[in-house]
Amino acid sequence: MMKDEGPYVLEWIAHHLAVGFTDILVYTNDCSDGTDDMLIRLEQLGLAHHRRNDIPEGIRPQPSALSYAQEDPVVQAADWLMVFDADEFLSIRHGDGTLDDLIAAVAEQEANGIVITWRIFGSGGVIDWSRDPVTEQYLMAAPTTWNKGWGVKTLFKFDADYWKLGIHRPKLKNKVIDTAFPDHVKWLTGSGKVMDDYFKFRGWRSITRTVGYDWVQLNHYAVKSVESYAIRRLRGNVNNKADKYNPDYWALQDRNEVRDDTMLRYTGRRDAIIEQLLTDPVLHRLHFAALDRVEARLAEIRQTEAYANLRAGLEVASKIPISQITAKPPQARDKEKIAALMSDVEKRRNAKAKDERKAEPKEPADVMPGGLYLPGPLDAAEDIALEWTANHMVELPADPRIFTPQALALIGAGRFERALARRLPGLLPPQGRLLDIGAGCGFLPAQLARARGGLQITLIEDDPGLRATLARVIARNGLAGRADFVLSDDALPGEAPATAALVAQHRPDILLLSDPRLAGDPLTALVAALDPLPAIILITGRLLEHGFPSLGPAEEALAQRGYAPAFGFEPSVARGFARAGGAAPA
Structure with a gap:
């Protein structure tokens, strides 16, 4: 259905011919810009079909056109x-x-x-x-x-x-x-x-x-x-x-x-x-x-x-x-009215489908970590207007280009990565170097920097959208320019020896691994190649999400390098490992 679309008609027709439609039928009403004349000419050329939408009193244009189209030979x-x-x-x-x-x-x-x-x-x-x-x-x-x-x-x-x-x-x-x-x-x-x-x-x-x-x-x-x-x-x-x-x-x-x-x-x-x-x-x-x-x-x-x-x-x-856009329907949804309009067949089918969904086995809540970030690569280069909310001591943006709906809800409620934000500051040693590979939006390192001192924190994040968001979080929370909080220009190498060399360059006491590209065999290979060994290794975020549940080989490799499970996190929140002589496990 069209009305006064003259400037756009040829693009719209050409696009859908390029897509592969063979017959395009258009109804027009009350055109004043030649839209109908263009469609009439397209019909004469055999490239479209044009019909006048003569609208009966009290009927809207779209239903009128659909009523005519139902009987149209095309x-x-x-x-x-x-x-x-x-x-x-x-x-x-x-x-x-x-x-x-x-x-x-x-x-x-x-x-x-x-x-x-x-x-x-x-x-x-x-x-x-x-x-x-x-x-x-x-x-x-x-x-x-x-x-x-x-x-x-x-x-x-x-x-x-x-x-x-x-x-x-x-x-x-x-x-x-x-x-x-x-x-x-x-x-x-x-x-x-x-x-x-x-x-x-x-x-x-x-x-x-x-x-x-x-x-x-x-x-x-x-x-x-x-x-x-x-x-x-x-x-x-x-x-x-x-x-x-x-x-x-x-x-x-x-x-x-x-x-x-x-x-x-x-x-x-x-x-x-x-x-x-x-x-x-x-x-x-x-x-x-x-x-x-x-x-x-x-x-x-x-x-x-x-x-x-x-x-x-x-x-x-x-x-x-x-996050502040509201879009309410012109009329509230009336469940009773809808139910009255349903046929018995529809009611039976809906009830059956509902029972089948209920009968499906549910995974335990702590088995699979919930995704906080949308799949990458992400694009957040443009600095658009966003709502910022305090989550513990760090303000985060409700950016739908970056975060999943679940994460946006948590940010709005001030509960983003709440379990780790509460516990990490008291669990980690008072001094040392922390390297976060796959830092995401940088919330946990920023929380550590704001909540306590003593750590030299370095962040690595390759995804362009997350890196742009991370830079904004750093600036928003007064962390820009600090010598003890650095967003590195390093990128994650493709092979485990090169990644291990990157870790060795920073010599961290605490290694946070969150980059999803390490999931599976790369994580196991990295653990085997690390030298020197950090006192603490934490597996969190996107790596935990994408690597789950195939962490067995990596855990075996960690045990062979002298690491034991530590800190007692829920499996869906983080996996912590400490070496003898490192931080005392909780």
Whole structure:
């Protein structure tokens, strides 16, 4: 569904032809910028299908268009089908980035659909209008863990006898709900895992156990630049939401925490298609007329007080940390109303799935350490507005580009790595050299430096996002420039002898090992190669998480070098080892 998307039509069409769609059907209503004329010309060239969305009184544009599309011959003849909008661009990571490869992978699992989660892309700090492609201008996005951006669209195998089109996902027709047909519906998540059974019947967004971006995502460019946003405020939208384009909406959609340039894989194919399209004189004229029209309108509004106020308001909204964004539905979720709408079949299936989840064996809470950091490499080069919270004696940033949702909750509550932060200052010897390899955000060394003196602390961290965060933590907590607290320029070598030589260079009395690249055989080899031997070795953080539960060989190597388990930490918190003559084990 489109309305006044003239500047973007050719990019959107060319991109999705490059992705591999064979038929693109667009409904327009009340266009004033030539969008409909461009689509009519594309239809004449055999590259798209255009329909007028004549909207009945009291009906919103999107449901109206879907009602028409349900009976349209192009839709009726579709094999695989997906409903999405002009500010949404499909981005496929799987295979060669085409629908052919994606659908083949889905079919290989004997599935007939894939639920694709939104990835919210923000302005990236872009203010001015530009003719450059949307998918190249805006490369900053919300973290994959940000659940307020988890709306979905569905690519599925279509059969008009069974399915009714929907905005986010199709709906089973009533006549087939209580038949064997739902048993044959198998949809996957965006990571290629089997989707929960409940989603066959209802739902419009992913949840923690169903979200996935490994195979495919739907890039949602809801705001674009400040000036693009200003233009959108001057017209309606496909759902007639009069108050949609305001600073609150901007703050919600202008998420720029993580760089994602996967879309650039399509640049060559897309540009070749656009170049071919513009050889048609009619499309060429309509396309550049749309660009000229929007730029002329911008020249007018830039002189107005309304534009100045809007720009100032959006600048303030852009500075709101992601941790402070609230996004409440317009109507509270009514569980009783939802239950009343459910068919008996749906209720039985949901109850069965719930019982099956309850029956699954649960791992003991202390068996597997919880992840505090997102998988690397991480990108936190840009110094964005973040909420800082005191955790013991160290302030930490609630940075969703770096920390998992679990860790963000702990930071907000002042409980990040609380068990170690409480005990380490009293357990370690009063003097000595401490080397932390894989220091992460630097919380534990910073806590030691703030809580007590006497230690010479050196930190090594290679991941660029964590290193940038570590530098900010050091500066925020007054540790920059201290001779006894040093962020080293050293990098972790690839082989154990070189790593052992690096350790020997710093001659630590206390060695903290947290880098996940040491997990498995590298850790065992490093222990065997250490010379001289530190008095204390602690295995923590990402190394413990990624190396668990295969620490047996490393523990045997430590025993052979004269180390014994020490300090009595919970296995999921840390593993401590001390040599005879080192610190007295607790």
